[in-house]
Amino acid sequence: MARKVYILGGCQTDFARNWKKEDKHMSEVFKEVINGVIQETQLEPSDIEVAHVGNFAAELYCMQGQLGAFFLEADPAFYGLPTSRHEAACASGSIAALAATAEIEAGRYQVACVVGVEQMKTVSPKVGGDYLGTAAWYEQEAKDIELPFPKLFGRLGDVYDERYGLKYEHLAAISKINYDNAKRNPLAQTRAWYAEKELNVLENPENPTIGGKIRLSDCSQITDGAVAVLLASEEFATNYANRRNLALADIPYIKGWGHHTAPFRFDDKLEESKGQRYVFPHVRATITDAFKRAGIADVSELDGIETHDCFTTSEYMAIDHFGITEPGESWKAIEEGVIEIGGKTPINPSGGLIGAGHPVGATGVRQLLDAQRQVARTAEGYQVEGVNNFATLNIGGSGTTSVSFIVSRD
């Protein structure tokens, strides 16, 4: 039986910020979120015993490696701290959290800080799109291709269309829900944007198709963002709760997780999934593994989900892969309002990657923090009612690495 890992709190930067324009180095943003989580939890820097960073490609965007060392800039108390950085493209944040939870479960440390970070607004969209191509098999799927990822996730829409039929209006509804939810989230990148209402019309020339059915309004954002969460062992969390007159049962913990990898190339993914019940069988396995580890029978026990809507097609895929509908029938959940705040299984109350923003390596940690906030009932404007079990789904590449967490209270 694995030891429990609790989420004591977290801190997120405003995803609408542009660090380059603020003339802020990444190390300063590290300091902000680390100080933020320390302030929220009223712990001392010296309570943190180990630090993990999730980051996709600071080498490309910022010419910087070994990001773990930036922890030490936040406070001299961190001198000596064991640090490391973890990567699986857009799933990097969850991979960092998995590494941190493994160390706590192994009994190595009592308290881990996980920072997810990505600074993307350092280059033009074209160059940034090329950098994102390294999350695919670059030479075969991205080199010399403009904006390779919208094209790959456009193909995901094509697959749904071929197998089950797919109307664009259902993708458009997904982006509308995410944009609408983002307006409730004071840290969401698009919370003050208004253009999307008009954008979200098929014939609008300012909303061109980029790949398959994917239009501009179906894409997640280019975002600078950092998120920190504090993870702790049951022993530490018990003392933490006692000192604050809290019940341990009020502190969210990670009840289950899943982690799988599919073949790198999108073509190979499709080849493998032919004739299978799910378009992305390994994403489905990641979700059902998380259910199993959490002792959850199916999606009906979940009170909400933060999923990886890098494009509307990936959220469309997540709806049936979570089992909210039968495979290929995600449109039913959209039409019936199931995935809206107030629906049976709200998806992305934060606004998700489309509405809240997608600082690539930070996204998995942001999802985990939002799950913690939902379970702790501190999500305020985008709080879902009565949350006891909340899931995340974070995806790297074209459905290549997938990680899911289930955050719960007893």
Next chain:
Amino acid sequence: MARKVYILGGCQTDFARNWKKEDKHMSEVFKEVINGVIQETQLEPSDIEVAHVGNFAAELYCMQGQLGAFFLEADPAFYGLPTSRHEAACASGSIAALAATAEIEAGRYQVACVVGVEQMKTVSPKVGGDYLGTAAWYEQEAKDIELPFPKLFGRLGDVYDERYGLKYEHLAAISKINYDNAKRNPLAQTRAWYAEKELNVLENPENPTIGGKIRLSDCSQITDGAVAVLLASEEFATNYANRRNLALADIPYIKGWGHHTAPFRFDDKLEESKGQRYVFPHVRATITDAFKRAGIADVSELDGIETHDCFTTSEYMAIDHFGITEPGESWKAIEEGVIEIGGKTPINPSGGLIGAGHPVGATGVRQLLDAQRQVARTAEGYQVEGVNNFATLNIGGSGTTSVSFIVSRD
């Protein structure tokens, strides 16, 4: 009490190879080392439950991220495998091993494959030197500086010179030992090089100073390399041993480890270490933590070390930091032959980074494999006699991240 993690075997590429000249993609080399370790251990691909990759900067050298997914190219049995990549500059390989051992200790998986990999011969030495600058604080310590790392480790020599006195002949002796040892290692990059004999003379114009006392012969190599090791739980290792009529005691295991981070900037490191007993106090703490976890009193219980000689000054530092001599007196161990094969505490029988090669993200895994081979008594030409406890020391950046493992047999 942490669960034991055993090292069942490993596979290393010939570090003299140039993959670009062979027209080999990194995925093909992944396949080679994974097949190699499966063949050596006579296991099935399906026995491997999780995969971890140590890599520094494939984004820069190869425009490729999410390297974990290349595991799946090696065998269809790996479809679905949980994979991830880990980084802490030149300590990336050890960071991957730490993540893998944590998951086994946590009881998540029984068998993990760790691949360390770096393809560096894709760019000119000047561009490669700039890429390596991302292992330092790039903007402050590397940008617009040619070959920043020899300069930083040249400064390490200067510090020793200021505090204790340092003669170049002792650095030259370190590179000579590493080059000599490499001749015994059939996978060492420099095993067939002869130039170094002449290079290693102070006045040779072909051996210019690059930074401080650091000359060309004091530098580790630019190397393409991949290394795989198979790690297993005690339960799996017991069955593994039984099926092969081996005693569990004959299978090397990780008895202890240490992991710390020092301030990023070299200036800050020096500022902090003023008046302290060791030049790099956090490297010392990494080593003593490994001793403590292994239940080892001091270096006298070690039968050998694979250390991080990215430059001769870093090995000079390691000698006193391991406690082979008093601080500042590493020269004594060099003069007395202590660190040679056949000496009391042989260092880098493989040839180390200077002799065997330094494919950055692979080095920590290569050290772990060489430690395993020494303990298993299968190191052949560079075998140290009677090894029971063998240590590694892997360093990222200018002494920033340090990781040490102690590999033992009972």
